[in-house]
Amino acid sequence: MKRENALSILKKLIQIKSVNQNEATVADYIADLFHPYPAAQVTRVEYAPGRTNLVITVNGQADGKIIGLAGHTDVVAPGDVANWKYPPFSGTEAMNKIYGRGATDMKSGLAAMVCVLLDLLAAGTPFNGKIRLFATVGEETGEYGAAQLTKQGFADDLDALIIGEPSNLNVEYTHRGVIDYTVMSVGKSAHSAEPQRGINAIQNLLLFYPRIQALMASKDQVDPVLGGLLHNITLISGGDQINSIPARAMLSGNVRTIPAYPTKNLMTEITQLVAELNQIDGVHLEITYHYPESPLPGNPKAPFVQLVKQIAAERLDREIPVVGDSGATDASEFIHAAKRFPIVIFGPGNDSGHQVDENVVISNYLAAIQIYHQVIDTFLK
Structure with a gap:
């Protein structure tokens, strides 16, 4: 593909304001790109209106391995637009970069x-x-799309998967998971x-704090x-006014x-802790979880990991680190497919996300196209 065509596709994707929603517009744009090619099977899977x-599948001429490519179509909010050098949804090309x-x-x-x-x-x-x-929705707020596609079996027959999250063109094979939870004290x-006439929800909530800290501290591997493992209390609120229980x-x-x-094991232990505290007279705690994400286990010496590393090193003419990531990705859901397959996170993005x-x-973006192409070609052979 010519350079200007590849850049045009990226710029048009950036210009679609898919901030935590409106991913259907991205899906429509990508689907239209494949309309001239009957060999591409295009499947739309609605998560919610808009x-x-x-899921786009291209079949080869004979039976063989199946390689997956995955990217999410949602983005986070831009914040104060006045602070941007270029409008955040312009896809501006400047200084050998694309901004947005x-x-x-x-x-x-x-x-x-x-x-x-x-x-x-x-x-x-x-x-x-x-x-x-796979072009998925809702990754930034909980991997909704990847979870939906995995549950519906779209990843069950994969033999390998590349997720194009930003990795500075390094090879990532493992990452952390996430558990966000909220405990409500009633x-x-x-x-x-006359405090004896009430039940102090704040005091009861503070029973939870040292216990969860101790539980998480015991996970010392x-x-x-x-x-x-990392654990932080990040939000707290309670009460109406200073002279009311x-x-x-x-x-x-x-x-x-x-x-x-x-x-799942950690969530079970946290839930059991809440249940134990609720045995105390007057304590009523309720816990909810917000789209938990599994950690990605992996093997840095797995053949697929080493294949991506080798091809990237040859193309970029540098040593390619094989590393982990502190964040989570759609891999947190794809690992729940019917069979295990290696997953590599490899993308042209940097730490500006x-x-x-x-x-x-721009050169990293164009290099990623060539590396993906060669990985696919080599893996399927």
């Missing part, structure tokens, strides 16, 4: 994958097996001069790449997990 996942919200996280990775499939279809080059592109209001209080916490401590003046280096 929020559409896209999503340029790094992760419309450049998604656009590069789209370009590879369009190139293959236009060339008509025969290959064995299948290539399947009490009874009363005048502060350290992952050689990701480090230890508070009837409600709330705190929220964030856990960044590692493969040694599976998400979620920031003012988010950008991607």
Whole structure:
């Protein structure tokens, strides 16, 4: 694909304001790119009105392995637009970069994958097996789309998957998971001069705090790449006014997990802690979880990981680190497919995601297209 065509696709993706919604517009644009090619099977999977996942499958000439490519179509809010050097949804090209919200996280990775499939279809080059592109909704707020597609079986037959999240063109094979939780304490209001008539929701909530801190501190295994489990209380509120016994209080916490401590196991222990505290007279705590994300286990010496590393090193003429990521990705959902397959996170984006003046280096974007293409070709052979 010509440079200007590849850049045009990326710029048009950035210009679509898919801030935590409106992903259907992105799906429609990508689907239209594949309309001239009957060999591409385009499947729309609606998550909610205006929020559409896209699955594009290109079949080879014979049975063989199936490689997946995945990218999400939503972006985070741009914040104060006045602080941006260029309008965040302009896709401005300047100083050998493309600027805009999503340029790094992760419309450049998604656009590069789209370009590879369009190139293959236009060339008509025969290959064995299948290539399947996933364009998912809701990654930034909970991997909704990846979860939906996984539950519906779209990833069950994969043999390998590349997720185009920003990695500075390094190879990531593992990452943390996330547990966001909220504990609500329900009490009874009363005048502060007669506290015996009420139930102090704040005092009961504070029973939870030292217990959860101790529980998380007991998880002391350290992952050689990701480090230890992280836990922080990040929100707290309660009460109505200073001379009233508070009837409600709330705190929220964030856990960044590692493969040694599976998400479901940790959630079970936290829930049991809340149940234990509720045995105390007058204590009424309620816990809710917000789209928990599993950590991604992986093997840095897995053949697919090493394949991507080798091809990237040859193309970029540098050593390619094999590393982990402190954040979570759609891999947190795809690992729940019917069979295990290796997952590599590899994309052209940098560390400017979620920031003012988010950008991607044009040469990295174009290199990603070539690397994806060669990985696909080599893997399917």
